[in-house]
Amino acid sequence: MRNHLLTLATVGLVTLGLYLLTQMDGTSGLLSALRLIFIWGIAAISLNLINGQLGILSLGHHGFMLVGGYVTALLMLPEKERRPFRTRLLSDWARDNLDLDKWLRGLGLDFIANSIDLKFIIALFIAGLAAALLGVLVGAPSLRLKGDYLAIVTFGFGEIIRLLPNAPEVAAFTNGPLGIKGIPGDAGTIWWTFFAFLFVLWFFTRLKFSSYGRAFEGIREDEIAAEAMGVNLAYHKVLAFTISAFFAGVAGGLYASYLQSVDTQTFNFFVTFFLLVAISLGGLGSITGAVIGTAVVVLVRNYGGFLEQPYPAWVGYLSGALLMLGAFAFSAYIRKTRRLRPVIETKHYIFGAIGLALLLVTVFFRNEPWMTQTVQFFGMRKILLAVILILIMIYRREGVMGRAEFSWKLIFGPREDIPSEEQRKQDAWLSNPELNPGASETKEDDDASA
Amino acid sequence: MPLLELRNLYKSFGGLQAISNVSLTVEEGEIVSIIGPNGAGKSTLFNLITGVYKPDRGDIFFEGQRINGLSPDQVTKRGIARTFQNLRLFTHLTVLENVLIPQHHRLKSGWLGAVLRTPAYLREEEKMREVALEKLSFFGPRLMSFRLHQPVYVLSYANRRRTEMARAMATGAKLLLLDEPSAGMNPKETKEITQIIRRFRDEGGYTIVLVEHKMNLVGEISDRVVVLDYGEKIAEGNYHDVVNDPKVIEAYLGRREE
Numbered sequence: 001m002r003n004h005l006l007t008l009a010t011v012g013l014v015t016l017g018l019y020l021l022t023q024m025d026g027t028s029g030l031l032s033a034l035r036l037i038f039i040w041g042i043a044a045i046s047l048n049l050i051n052g053q054l055g056i057l058s059l060g061h062h063g064f065m066l067v068g069g070y071v072t073a074l075l076m077l078p079e080k081e082r083r084p085f086r087t088r089l090l091s092d093w094a095r096d097n098l099d100l101d102k103w104l105r106g107l108g109l110d111f112i113a114n115s116i117d118l119k120f121i122i123a124l125f126i127a128g129l130a131a132a133l134l135g136v137l138v139g140a141p142s143l144r145l146k147g148d149y150l151a152i153v154t155f156g157f158g159e160i161i162r163l164l165p166n167a168p169e170v171a172a173f174t175n176g177p178l179g180i181k182g183i184p185g186d187a188g189t190i191w192w193t194f195f196a197f198l199f200v201l202w203f204f205t206r207l208k209f210s211s212y213g214r215a216f217e218g219i220r221e222d223e224i225a226a227e228a229m230g231v232n233l234a235y236h237k238v239l240a241f242t243i244s245a246f247f248a249g250v251a252g253g254l255y256a257s258y259l260q261s262v263d264t265q266t267f268n269f270f271v272t273f274f275l276l277v278a279i280s281l282g283g284l285g286s287i288t289g290a291v292i293g294t295a296v297v298v299l300v301r302n303y304g305g306f307l308e309q310p311y312p313a314w315v316g317y318l319s320g321a322l323l324m325l326g327a328f329a330f331s332a333y334i335r336k337t338r339r340l341r342p343v344i345e346t347k348h349y350i351f352g353a354i355g356l357a358l359l360l361v362t363v364f365f366r367n368e369p370w371m372t373q374t375v376q377f378f379g380m381r382k383i384l385l386a387v388i389l390i391l392i393m394i395y396r397r398e399g400v401m402g403r404a405e406f407s408w409k410l411i412f413g414p415r416e417d418i419p420s421e422e423q424r425k426q427d428a429w430l431s432n433p434e435l436n437p438g439a440s441e442t443k444e445d446d447d448a449s450a
Numbered sequence: 451m452p453l454l455e456l457r458n459l460y461k462s463f464g465g466l467q468a469i470s471n472v473s474l475t476v477e478e479g480e481i482v483s484i485i486g487p488n489g490a491g492k493s494t495l496f497n498l499i500t501g502v503y504k505p506d507r508g509d510i511f512f513e514g515q516r517i518n519g520l521s522p523d524q525v526t527k528r529g530i531a532r533t534f535q536n537l538r539l540f541t542h543l544t545v546l547e548n549v550l551i552p553q554h555h556r557l558k559s560g561w562l563g564a565v566l567r568t569p570a571y572l573r574e575e576e577k578m579r580e581v582a583l584e585k586l587s588f589f590g591p592r593l594m595s596f597r598l599h600q601p602v603y604v605l606s607y608a609n610r611r612r613t614e615m616a617r618a619m620a621t622g623a624k625l626l627l628l629d630e631p632s633a634g635m636n637p638k639e640t641k642e643i644t645q646i647i648r649r650f651r652d653e654g655g656y657t658i659v660l661v662e663h664k665m666n667l668v669g670e671i672s673d674r675v676v677v678l679d680y681g682e683k684i685a686e687g688n689y690h691d692v693v694n695d696p697k698v699i700e701a702y703l704g705r706r707e708e
Contacts, residue, residue, distance in 0.1 A: 203565060210564035211554050211575065214543070218551040221540035228500060228538075230526035230555030230621050239561060403542060417544070417599035 003408040011198065018194060032258075033302040035190050037295050038197035039254045043271075044278045044290040045204050046247035051276070052285035052403075053208065054240045055220025057151040059272050060138065060158030061248050066267035067134055068127040068249025069256035070165060073180040074173065075100035075123040076257070081182035098173065100126075116184060120192060124253045131249025132242045134161065139241035143234065146223075158272065165264050179263025183256055193254050200247055204287050205405070207243070216240055220285070277385070281392055283399030288406040293399070297385060304381035310374045317362040317371070324355030334395070451514050453478045453657050454499070454530075454625055459508035461498055461681075468494045469505075469681045476625070481651055481658045483668045483689075486678035487702055492661040493535060495678070496627050500532050501525040512625070527555050531623035533614045535630050535661075539602045545613050546598040549582040552621040585616045588646065588654070608639045615646075619654065626650065628660040632667055644670050665693070677701065 018034070021027045043065060050058045075098065096102075100123055104113035112118045138161075142153040165174035174180070207213050215236050218226040227233050256262040274297065282293025328351040335343050365371050392399065404410070452475040461469040469491045476482050484492050497503045499510060501522040510518040512528055520528070531552070540548050557564075557578075559571040586593045589612045602610060611631065618626055631647065632640040644667050650656045662668050668675060668689060675692040677685040679701040685692050692698055 206565045206567065207561070210561075210567075210571075211550070211557050211559075211578070212561045212564050214547050214551050215554045217543055217547070218540050218554075221542055222538045224502075224522075225534065225538035225540065226551065227522045228502075228526060228532055228534075229552035229617065230523045231551065232523050232555070243561075417596055417601075419596040423596055 003413075006408050015194075018190065022190065029302070031190055033298060035193050035258055036298045036302065037291075038190075038193040039251055039258060040275070040278065040298060041197055041291050041294045042200045042254065043248055043251035044275050044282075044294045045200055045287055046244045046251065047272075047275045048279045048285065048287065048290040049204065049207075049216070049240055049244045052279060052283075052290070053213065053216045053220060054237065055285075056143070056237070057147070058154040058241070058244075059151050059269075059276075060154035060156075060161070061244075061275060062267045062269060062271040063138075063158035063161030064131040064135060064245040064248035065252030065255065065271060066162050066165075066262075066264070067131045068124075068252030069262040069267060070174055070180070070252075071127040071130045071249070072123045072253030073183045073256050073262045074098045075126060076120065076183055077180065078182070078184055117192065120257070124192075124196070124250050127253040128246040128249040131252070132246035135242045135245025136238060139238045139245075140234075143237040143241065155269075159269065162264055162267060162269075177264060179261055179266070181261040183260045183262070193258070196250060196254060200250075201287065201291075203247075208287065208405070212236070212239070217285075277389060280399055281389060283401035283403060285403040286399070286401040286405055288404075289399050289401030292401065296388065300381055300385050300388070304384055307380035307384060308376065308378055310376040312372050313375050314362050314366055314371045316375060316377070317358055321355045321358035321362060324351050324358060326355075328352040328355060452476060452511075453480075453513060454659070455511040456495075456499070457509045457511070459495075459498060459510070460506045461494060461503060462506060467681050469498065472508075472678070472681070472683050474676060474683070474686075476657060476659055478624075478657050479651060479655070480673045481647065481660070481671050483672040483675045484659065484661045484678060485663070485665075485668060485675060489680075490678040490701075491681040492678055493629060494681075496532060496629055496661065499525075499627060500530060523555065526552075526621050526623065529622070529624040530627065531618040531621040531625070532627040533611075533618050533629055533631065535633065537610050537614055539610055539614055539617070541603045542601055544599050544601055545586070545593055545605070546579075546582055548602060548613055549585060549616050549620045550578050552617050553578045553581060556622060581622075582616075582620055585619045586613075588616065588619070588649065607634055611635065611643070612646075615650075619650070619656070623656070625657045625659065628658060628662075630661055630663065632662065632664050640664060640667060643667070647671055669693075 021031060021034075043061065047058070047061050050056060077099070079099075079101075100119055101113050104110070104119065104122075112122065138154070138157045142150060142157065145153055164170050165179075166177050168176075208216075215226070215231045218229070218231055219233060219236060223233060252267065256266070259266065275294075278293035278297045279290045280293070281296060282289030282291065328348060331348050331351070332344050335341075362371070396402075407413075454474075454476040456472055456474040459469050459472045460467075472491075472495065474482075484495065486492055494503065498505050498518075501517070501520050501524065505518050508518075509516055512525075512530060515528070517525055517528055517530075540551065543551075557571075557574055559568060559574060563571045583594070583598075586598070592609060593612060593616065597605070597609070602613060605613065611634075615626075615628070615631065618628075628647070632643045635643060647658060647660070648671050651658055672689050674686065675689050676683060677692055677695075677698050684697045684701060685695045687695075
């Protein structure tokens, strides 16, 4: 009960903070970063269901996102944006009939058609359904495979789906490589993204902590054992794949409306790659981890710009020196906390020495022309991301969160898996045959359900 | 009607005849041991019964219904559960979760109901929990209280074996196939396992087929012993008769040069 209240309070606070942000000036950069975190967060959480919880490597996620993006785009496109398509590739039929507005008015639901927000939700839902349908079509035949083979097949399907909009036969609906532009952007305000994100968090947490979530994790841990324990492998794999594809479609629709355009390059393979990086960083199998990983990647990409600014060269030397000295201190610290002796080995002095040398060079030659010239490091953001990933893989291979989830219990509640002093004593007594001869005879009618 | 009936089973892998012409009946409430030298086909027989392999010829009947050709999860739904020779637990999940997963196939609520936490689903979840605790309490307080919430990888080997047996029982099976239940256990733990297997039958009402190498365990609990050698059934009967059968002695020790 207390935990529910805490959750509600947190959601309320975040909503309030978001509202204040939208009212303030000069926060558009932050807001768009948040929107990206929400959108990619949804995609990452959905990919996490397959790759983390079900434990099968799927590389076709960008295909599902693309379907969601295109469906949302087609359904939401306003009349005046459709008109020019006549001269382009989009066929008359597609132009006139693939219109959510028209469908809704045909059904007499004018009040929905008049509200761009309600229309957007319905479009997102249909986008999700389309992606889910594709998920079944792709998943049912390919999920018989395992491991690398499955990864390759899903990657292949993903690329096929991604390139389909370019095919002449399909281009009548998708406008070919030109893509669709002019998707109404005001339908994808931060609020719908935020609420979709909250819904996804709720949905996937509930799913994970249900019997179905347990079955998925059983399949991840040991497929043969799970099958021997009555878990229908094919059904559960396709189910997870379909749910995942549905929310990938929703994320694709949100992203298309964020960009206000969609084409086949919007959702290339790097989308899946980016999501994989995010969920491995946060911890495969953890929803919290997927969000953290996405946030890190998006923030580095959006706010790492200062790394690529032009600087005088001494800044580079100085940061190099600090990095080396930092590595020296960090390695000493790690070895101390992990009780490895000796704390500092000879090789660690190399980092210290390089750092010190760089520092001295910076100080002594600070007025030399090669020290004051302006340099610019392009691609530092990506390098930073790569370095973060390498460090995580070395020092915490299971990711930031591992398989754990954030919960209030983790902060406040008692840990159920750690025995109390009394339980510990009792346990020692139980497992010691000298203290407890013939435990199994005397304990037969023990009602130990407490 | 016997609970389990194998009729003239054949299975070969390439040129190797792993099982040939094995017939066997198991009555309800029996404890049947299958013994034999390494490579005799004991584990293959288990894999045939549980649907991991399909027999080349012959039929398997469970409660009078033909079950060969069914997939392992369907066989489990019919009421046959097994343990594995080299533990196949869900290592990173907790003990409780390990015993809840085998009950998943009995869940009537769909995934949407599970996400929405409908009252029906919550009732089923509560029931699953009760069954899990009931099965785990077969082993005394060892796997109860704080152990319930520990991941399996922190458990001792013997506790893992116990968890696996509890997991097999939790499927709701009538017939338990135990593949070397005492492997890797010390004499004291073996003794305890022996008693527990007997309690499975007496208190739990399970029928048990087990593969085992420790002859004192086999002798102590088996109603009937079946001996396999090179995929063929060479002897069947009570423990005393079987171990004195010259064919069995030959299979284990070889023939004396005349």
